[in-house]
Amino acid sequence: MGFREQLDITRLPQHIAVIMDGNGRWAKNQGKIRHFGHESGVLSVKDIVEGCADIGVKYLTVYAFSTENWNRPVEEVNALMELLISTINQETATLTKNNVRLNAIGDISSLPEQCIHDLGEAMRKTADNTRCTLTLALSYSAKWELVTAAKKLAAQVAEGKLNIEDIDEHSFSAQLTTHDMPEPELMIRTSGEHRISNFLLWQMAYTEFYFTDTLWPDFRREDLFEAIVDFQKRERRFGKTSEQLN
Template sequence: MSSAPLPANPDQASGPQHVAIIMDGNGRWAKARGLPRVAGHRRGADAVRRVVRGAGELGIPILTLFAFSTENWTRPADEVADLMGLLRHYLRNELEELRKNGARLRVIGNRDGLAGDIVRDIADAERMTSGNTRIDVNICMNYGARDEIVRAARNLAKQVAKGEITVDSIDQHSFERELLTAGVPDPDLLIRTSGEQRISNFLLWQCAYSELVFVDTLWPDFGKEHLEQAIAEFRRRERRYGGVGS
């Protein structure tokens, strides 16, 4: 990825309006320093704070962060417990920071698999930030795109079985209304940190036409300047949506 800076006073209309990020590399960051993995996750939480602040300053209306996937439950139990502890800390201690940044928080994912106190903390944080309007911050927690798509298909099938809709009435718009991201515009830009070049079951439907930018920087080291570089790369691309370019 080029490191060319953004032009002065960039035109917000040139996008992106919605940036999604796969936050990868916490474990490798810790391993390179001889630290336990939880140290990488803690530094990753600091990066979340920097990037939310930076996205707001750059005028990005929507930021979506992949925090914990449905597959992450297979990690060692102590690491999962540490991650859940960090989520609790974030939900309970970052509300003032979110308020300062004008950030409205939304947690996207299957809450059935989360502890009851975490579900309550999520509801409280969403309610307490609901009046903020500068930037929407979506945290994908216990989220998996294939599971999301299956659930959407199952919901539509139930509606057909009840006679509420017909099979022929199902289209892309009705399907999107059943997704966990209903009402959220699709990402224009998807960033993955740490050098890995895959999307790992993240927003598979929503990222059909997203521009993908892969960066070598590990997530704990990621900041506003890296976000600016990814946006600069995005603006150099021509988005054709399957059509013919100019």
């Protein structure tokens, strides 16, 4: 029996976050340059998006490019930006065909002008799609996001629009880039690394983590289903005891 058949469709995570790691190592194993791994990784993204939409996962957020990634060699960064533009333009029609909405979080203004334009157009064209929301974390940093949220609240207090006593986790969450989606219940990281690398630090306070040695270009929907099956075997207590839950 495959993992797809083992899924309890009534207990799916509503929101899955993914750290797509291992493109460079996968390319090296193939005797290719790193960009070959990034190109192959796009196929995995497509398959995982379709897998999520197929079973009914409503939100998928993928860590596509961190603020730290700007420190990589200029040639690799430029190639990644070109790949981002070409992928967005090639896949917008497919997203609409599959009723998937495209979203983006991060310091989008730091992206190349063409990226910003094409990303905005793709988001506009898919805005009415309702089956699943694919969010690309681009030029994203959780620390950047938290500092930005704090600055927004501070400005509201300074302008007399908000009392400092009214700041709580709900008002803080409302300032985050993910304010219009549920917090991720499952986070998947590929390639054998066991860290969250400045990704959704606030949102993943109670997220279940799943780590796999599979490199991202080899990760497919059956691997996704395996991760969800593992997730469904866990007891999520949120600070309570097992007895309270039962």
